[in-house]
Amino acid sequence: MSGHSNYEPKTGFEKWLDVRLPIVRLAYDSVVDFPTPKNLNYWYTFGGILAVCLGIQLVTGIVLAMHYVPHVDYAFASVEGIMRDVNYGWLIRYMHANGASMFFIAVYIHMFRGLYYGSYKAPREVLWILGCVIYLLMMATAFMGYVLPWGQMSFHGAVVITNLFGALPIVGESLTTWLWGGFAVDNPTLNRFFSLHYLLPFMIAGVVGLHIWALHVPGNNNPTGVNVKSKEDTVPFHPYYTVKDGFAISVFLILFATFVFFNPNALGHADNYIPANPLVTPAHIVPEWYFLPFYAILRAVPDKLMGVLLMFGAIATLFVLPWLDTSKVRSMRYRPTAKLYFLIFVLACLVLGYCGGQLPDNHVIPGLSTFKLIDADLNSFVWLSRIATLYYFSYFLILLPILGLTETPLPQPESISEPVLSHPASTPAGATAAPEKKG
Amino acid sequence: MLRKGIALAAFGLTVLAAPAALANAGAAPVREAEFSFDGPLGTFDQAQLQRGYKIYREVCSSCHSMNLLSFRNLGEKGGPFYDPEVKNPNDNPFVKSIAKDYQINDIDSETGDVVQRPGTPADRFPNPFPNEAAARASNGGALPPDLSVISKARHHGAHYIYSLLTGFKEPPAGLKISANQYYNPWFPGDLTSAWSGDPAHVPAGGLIAMAPPLAADKVTYDDGTPSTVENQAKDVAAFLTWASEPTATARKQFGLAAMIYLLIFSGLLYASYRRIWRNVAH
Amino acid sequence: MADTVVGAKPDTHAAGEDPNRRDFIHIAATVAAAGAVGSLAWPFIDQMNPSGDTLALASVEFDLSKVEPGQQVTIKWRGKPLFIRSRTGKEIAEAIKGDTAELRDPQADEERHKPGKAEWLVLVGTCTHLGCVPTFGGGDYGGWFCPCHGSHYDTSGRIRKGPAPKNLAVPEYTFLSDTKVKVG
Numbered sequence: 001m002s003g004h005s006n007y008e009p010k011t012g013f014e015k016w017l018d019v020r021l022p023i024v025r026l027a028y029d030s031v032v033d034f035p036t037p038k039n040l041n042y043w044y045t046f047g048g049i050l051a052v053c054l055g056i057q058l059v060t061g062i063v064l065a066m067h068y069v070p071h072v073d074y075a076f077a078s079v080e081g082i083m084r085d086v087n088y089g090w091l092i093r094y095m096h097a098n099g100a101s102m103f104f105i106a107v108y109i110h111m112f113r114g115l116y117y118g119s120y121k122a123p124r125e126v127l128w129i130l131g132c133v134i135y136l137l138m139m140a141t142a143f144m145g146y147v148l149p150w151g152q153m154s155f156h157g158a159v160v161i162t163n164l165f166g167a168l169p170i171v172g173e174s175l176t177t178w179l180w181g182g183f184a185v186d187n188p189t190l191n192r193f194f195s196l197h198y199l200l201p202f203m204i205a206g207v208v209g210l211h212i213w214a215l216h217v218p219g220n221n222n223p224t225g226v227n228v229k230s231k232e233d234t235v236p237f238h239p240y241y242t243v244k245d246g247f248a249i250s251v252f253l254i255l256f257a258t259f260v261f262f263n264p265n266a267l268g269h270a271d272n273y274i275p276a277n278p279l280v281t282p283a284h285i286v287p288e289w290y291f292l293p294f295y296a297i298l299r300a301v302p303d304k305l306m307g308v309l310l311m312f313g314a315i316a317t318l319f320v321l322p323w324l325d326t327s328k329v330r331s332m333r334y335r336p337t338a339k340l341y342f343l344i345f346v347l348a349c350l351v352l353g354y355c356g357g358q359l360p361d362n363h364v365i366p367g368l369s370t371f372k373l374i375d376a377d378l379n380s381f382v383w384l385s386r387i388a389t390l391y392y393f394s395y396f397l398i399l400l401p402i403l404g405l406t407e408t409p410l411p412q413p414e415s416i417s418e419p420v421l422s423h424p425a426s427t428p429a430g431a432t433a434a435p436e437k438k439g
Numbered sequence: 440m441l442r443k444g445i446a447l448a449a450f451g452l453t454v455l456a457a458p459a460a461l462a463n464a465g466a467a468p469v470r471e472a473e474f475s476f477d478g479p480l481g482t483f484d485q486a487q488l489q490r491g492y493k494i495y496r497e498v499c500s501s502c503h504s505m506n507l508l509s510f511r512n513l514g515e516k517g518g519p520f521y522d523p524e525v526k527n528p529n530d531n532p533f534v535k536s537i538a539k540d541y542q543i544n545d546i547d548s549e550t551g552d553v554v555q556r557p558g559t560p561a562d563r564f565p566n567p568f569p570n571e572a573a574a575r576a577s578n579g580g581a582l583p584p585d586l587s588v589i590s591k592a593r594h595h596g597a598h599y600i601y602s603l604l605t606g607f608k609e610p611p612a613g614l615k616i617s618a619n620q621y622y623n624p625w626f627p628g629d630l631t632s633a634w635s636g637d638p639a640h641v642p643a644g645g646l647i648a649m650a651p652p653l654a655a656d657k658v659t660y661d662d663g664t665p666s667t668v669e670n671q672a673k674d675v676a677a678f679l680t681w682a683s684e685p686t687a688t689a690r691k692q693f694g695l696a697a698m699i700y701l702l703i704f705s706g707l708l709y710a711s712y713r714r715i716w717r718n719v720a721h
Numbered sequence: 722m723a724d725t726v727v728g729a730k731p732d733t734h735a736a737g738e739d740p741n742r743r744d745f746i747h748i749a750a751t752v753a754a755a756g757a758v759g760s761l762a763w764p765f766i767d768q769m770n771p772s773g774d775t776l777a778l779a780s781v782e783f784d785l786s787k788v789e790p791g792q793q794v795t796i797k798w799r800g801k802p803l804f805i806r807s808r809t810g811k812e813i814a815e816a817i818k819g820d821t822a823e824l825r826d827p828q829a830d831e832e833r834h835k836p837g838k839a840e841w842l843v844l845v846g847t848c849t850h851l852g853c854v855p856t857f858g859g860g861d862y863g864g865w866f867c868p869c870h871g872s873h874y875d876t877s878g879r880i881r882k883g884p885a886p887k888n889l890a891v892p893e894y895t896f897l898s899d900t901k902v903k904v905g
Contacts, residue, residue, distance in 0.1 A: 038719055063768055080507050080588060083686065085773035088764030090686040091693065239715050239747075246754070247708040254701045261694020262479040265591060273592035273683075274584075283627070511777050529777055561777035704757060707750040714746055 006033050030216055035234035036241050037222035039416050043117075044220070045248030046110040048241075052249050053103040054208065058201055060096040061145075068148065070194035072187045075150035076275040094264040100142050101267045102256050104290035107135060115321075116342055118330030119221040125322040127214040132318045134207050141200040142288065144193040151272030152282050158185045158193070160285065164298075167308040184278065225330025226416055233416040284359065292356030293349055297392070299360050300385040310389070317396045324396055326404030334410040338403050341395060348391040355385040467624040467643040469595045470602040472673050476680060480695065482688050483681050486662055488519035491678025494658050494671055499586065502578060502649075504566040507587035508682055510538040511560035517688045519678065529560040541565055579619040581648030590676075590683035597676040599625065604672035607651040611642050620646040780905030782897065785841065793857050795846060798904055802846035802854050803892065804865075805902075808876060813839050815863060816877035826888045830877040833891055843894050843902065844878045850885035865889070 007028040009015040014024055067086050069078040082089035111131070114120055120128035147158045162179050166172040181188030219228060228234055235241075259266060267289060271282045287295050294311050301307035317324075332339040360382035377383065475484045492513065495505070513520045514528030525531045538558035543565060547554045558565075568574035575582050590596040602625040610622035613636030628645020631638075653671045660666050664674075681687070771779075781798050783805060788794045793806035808816070816830040834842055848855050848867040859866030860873035862881045867874075872883030879888040894904040 059765065063765060066769065067772075077507060081772070081774065083684065084507070084512070085775075087767040087770055087772060089768060089772070090684070090690055091764050092768060094690070235719060240719070243708065243712045243715050243750075246750075247705065247712045250701060250705040250708050254698065254705065257694060257697050257701055261690055261697060264690070270592055270594050273588045509774070509777065511773070515773070527776075529780070561774075700753075700757060700760075704750070704753045707746065707753050710746045711744075711750040714744060 005029050030212070030237075031242070032236065032238040034216065034237040035219065035228070035231070036237045037220050037228055037233055037416050038235045038240070039222050039224065040220065040241070040244075041223055042244075042248055043109065043113040044222075045245045046106050046113065047215075048245035049106045049249050049252050050103070050110060051208070052252075053099060053106055054201070054205060056095060056099050057103060058205070060092050060099060061198070061201065063092050064096055065198060068194075070148070070191050072150060072190055072276070075148060075190060079149045091260070094260045098256065098259040098264060098267060100145065101259070101288070101290065102252070103138065104142070106252070107138065108290075111135070112346060115345075116332050116339075117221055117223055118225050118325070118327075118332065120322045121325065121330050122322070123218045124214070124221060127211060127218070128322055129319055130207055130211040130214055132315070134204055134211060135318075136315065137200055137204045137207065139291070141197060141204065142290065144197040144200070146272075146288060147190065147193045148197060149272060150190060150276045152274040152276055152280075153269045153272040153285070155185060155276035155278065156281050156285050157287055158189065161287075162189075164308050164311075167305045169305070186278075221330065222416060223331060223333060224413055224416055225333070226412055226414075229415040230417075286357050289353065289357070292354075293352035294356070296352040296356035296381075296385040297389045299356075300382060300389045314389075314392060317393065321396060321400075325400040326402075327400075327407070327409070328404070329409040329412060331412075334412050335403070335407060336410065337407045338400075341399050341403070344391065345395045348388040348395070351388045352385060352392065355381045355388065360385075465629050465643060465645060466627045467602075467606075469598045469625065470605070471598050472601045472676070474597055474673070474677060474680075476597075476677065476687070480691055482691070483517060483677065485519060485521070486664075487674050487677045488681050490658075490660055490662070490664060490670075491674040491676070491681075492519045493660075494653075494675040495586070495678055497658050498652050499675065500564070501567055502574070502583040503586045504568070504583075505564045505587045505682060506566065506585050508564045509560065510534050510541075510558060510562055510564070512682075512685055513537065514560065515685060517685060518681070531560070534560045538562060579648055581619075583649070586679055586682070588683045590680040592683075596683070597680040600676040600679055601672045603647075604653055604675065605668055606644075611636070614642060616646060619648055621648075621650055623647045780903060782901060782903045784901055786900045790840070798845075798892070803904060804842070804844045804846040804857070804878075804889070806842040806844070806857075808840050808842055812863065812876040816875060819862070819875050819877060819879065819881070822881070825880050825886065828877075828879060828888055833877050833879075833888075835894075835896060838896065841902075842876075842878060843892060843904065845890040845892050847889075848872055848885055849880065849887035849889065850883070855889070 005025055005028075007018075007025040009018045009024070017023070018025055064082065067078065067082045067089065069075060079093065082093050084090075086092075114128065114131070143157070143161060147154045162176055162185060165179060166176045168175060177183065179189070180186065181192060222228075269286070269288075274282075286292065294314060297314050298307045298311040301310055327335060327338065329335055332342055358381040361377075361380050363377075363379050364381060364384050365379055475481055475487070495503075511528040511531075511534060512518055514525065514531030514534035515521060518528070520531060520533040520537075521528075522531055522533070528534055538560050541558040541562070542555040543558045543562050545554055545556050546552070568577065571582060584592075590600065593599045595602075603623060606623050606625040608622055608624060610616050613634060614622060614630060615633045615635065616622060622642075622644065623646075624642065624644035626645040626647045629641075630645060631641050633646070634641045653668045653675075655668055656666045658666055658671060660670075664670055684690075779799055781796065781803075783794075783796060785805070785807070788805055788807040790807045791809045791812070793804050795802045795804055797803070813830070820829045820831075830839075834840075846854050848869065850867065850870055850872050853867050853869035855865035855867040855872065855874060857865060859868075860882075862873050862875035864874040864876045864878060864881075866872070867883065867885065870884050872885035873881050874885075874889055875881050877888075878891075880886070892904055894902050897903050
């Protein structure tokens with residue numbers, strides 16, 4: 001895709017094809033010969049893992065669509081029919097349902113990795129933004145997919161999320177009516193969600209293509225954040241990273257299989273096995289775990305419109321991140337102060353996720369009955385989410401812009417090979433041991 | 440690094456899956472019964488499933504439907520009446536005779552009249568009530584839930600069903616109970632408004648419209664198992680858990696093979712990885 | 722591992738150190754990957770086969786007293802039409818006469834009905850040419866005529882003229898009583 005190509009067509013057919021459609025050359029240049037920094041650690045394998053996740057979701061999803069009936073009267077029973085009567089239907093459906101969670105686990109690790117090693121900085125801004133687009137599309141797809149089984153959580157989740165758009169002034173009401181195709185979430189809503197749930201993954205696949213293209217122009221970032229200086233710094237993608245990614249994928253599949261085969265409903269919610277009933281809302285309604293941090297941000301704000309804006313703002317901030325971080329140093333390995341704030345940021349995200357699953361007024365520390373300060377119970381989950389939300393936004397909007405100007409980074413290596421050569425891992429005894437050591 | 444990653448992921452999952460813990464709001468923590476199907480490799484006890492089916496049929500089915508089940512399911516692999524000699528559940532003699540005992544509504548193809556005919560293995564379990572309104576009318580306004588997937592639809596599945604069925608208690612003094620309501624500490628609910636005692640000690644549980652359904656010797660067991668409420672509750676919980684996911688055993692067996700395969704595969708890939716990278720300092 | 726050079730360069734093209742070398746371990750890993758994909762492919766193929774609820778409906782029972790002599794009743798079986806024809810004496814005689822004619826798919830009329838039940842013909846009602854439903858009593862032989870591409874069947878359901886290669890298929894069926902058959 002960029003630069004020169006080392007591909008030499010060998011057979012007559014390859015030569016014939018190469019001047020007409022150089023698709024073998026494209027494949028060779030991007031997954032065989034592609035020069036990749038030799039110091040990528042296991043955090044960098046999640047790109048490959050995500051590709052596998054997308055593939056699994058597409059294949060299982062297309063198969064499920066062969067048996068699923070998008071109608072309020074049959075949706076629930078057709079999903080159970082898949083579980084009971086379709087040959088291996090249970091396997092395919094559990095792979096798809098748990099695959100969504102696995103996809104999000106991988107994408108969150110992939111994003112945190114990008115944040116830590118500064119993979120969003122020049123010249124990779126477009127790469128980062130395309131990643132954010134994929135993430136948005138994933139969220140939309142996952143949300144609509146969760147509606148399809150038409151259980152209690154599907155239905156009331158759809159009600160809550162579509163009502164978010166009702167917060168918008170002037171257009172809100174007509175927008176929600178338009179989304180629903182009626183005056184409440186009903187059959188037209190289910191039908192269009194099914195259609196879009198089938199469409200969006202192909203859009204994701206398209207943007208993933210662009211994402212990989214945008215990766216292959218500047219090439220991979222790496223844990224040092226230092227640019228590739230010479231051939232010494234890289235290895236060809238195949239076999240070095242095909243085998244490393246392959247191993248990581250295999251280990252990830254073990255985690256995946258643990259859920260699919262032995263704990264298939266652990267990440268879901270029991271209420272979703274109750275058929276949708278528009279007249280009764282479940283006592284404790286929560287979204288799927290991967291939406292919990294945003295759900296916590298939404299509930300942290302007492303105002304409906306502000307809550308919605310803040311929730312979408314949390315994602316929108318990611319898009320402008322490349323211009324918020326003022327530091328010239330990419331990797332936080334050489335930014336000790338920033339590293340500390342980053343770790344707190346990860347913690348804040350986990351705290352938000354935890355708060356999202358709790359009732360807002362419940363106490364964080366059960367023993368401590370109240371911890372009041374001017375009428376505010378600071379020992380409640382809503383206050384904990386407020387603090388975490390505040391940190392989430394300060395990290396991007398205050399800390400990263402200021403830190404780049406004020407902090408003193410550690411000296412960076414001249415090249416990727418430099419720290420490698422003096423790295424303890426290159427002594428014979430540990431020549432192949434875990435190569436990574438942060439900081 | 441990888442181990443750290445997995446540990447982190449596992450930690451994240453635990454944190455995020457935590458909401459499941461506060462599941463049955465207001466109810467007493469479930470009583471754990473020992474079930475043969477618990478754990479990653481547990482399987483169903485066929486004799487228990489047969490007893491459980493008998494209880495469903497003689498007790499539960501007078502109010503509770505199981506719309507997603509067909510008679511043939513009873514004779515499928517892993518089911519209560521599975522016979523390895525009869526692979527096709529539709530030919531299973533037990534299943535056929537059970538189905539035949541039921542009268543199924545059908546339409547006469549000649550006259551168009553509604554007729555009743557004996558059931559076949561392909562028929563679904565008949566619904567005790569013609570519609571939801573009729574079901575509510577017969578049960579003091581409460582709708583007996585369909586039991587097809589009840590074990591998956593309740594936190595703690597079989598253990599919850601067992602706790603509920605064995606958990607009916609005399610209401611504590613100070614709890615206002617209207618007619619056709621029963622106190623059960625394991626039924627999720629909020630009794631604050633019905634409680635006139637100490638507001639700091641609202642009793643756990645809720646008010647359920649189902650009368651205690653089980654009683655000793657209410658169902659005659661054919662295999663000599665003592666017909667106690669404990670056993671009945673356990674057996675019907677086992678049956679309902681099987682019915683919620685008849686493919687669970689197949690899933691676990693497939694899973695075991697898949698895990699062994701993946702472990703070997705990972706080992707091979709790791710060896711291959713070490714070999715390929717051995718001359719690269721990184 | 723002992724001979725690993727400290728700080729060795731990733732010289733991937735040095736002789737004898739080609740990482741692409743078909744080492745046993747790499748072959749084993751590749752084969753295992755192919756095996757995993759291959760064995761996982763089966764569930765994804767098998768899911769398109771008839772599911773449990775479809776298979777359960779694969780047999781039907783039918784009350785023959787509904788069919789007048791010389792008439793046929795068409796019922797649905799496994800999603801396809803099923804002809805249940807009560808033949809008159811004349812039609813049976815014509816069918817037996819046909820046994821000696823030159824047949825494309827030779828079969829005696831006797832083999833096409835249950836012993837002693839010559840009046841009852843049970844056939845899958847799809848033309849063996851391309852699956853259309855032949856019309857009752859049409860064609861040159863008084864059996865069935867397929868309107869799509871002009872296949873003529875006789876009163877035994879055998880192909881006599883036109884493009885169809887085979888006789889109308891006889892499904893598996895049994896008489897449960899004199900007036901009741903079970904198909905499938």
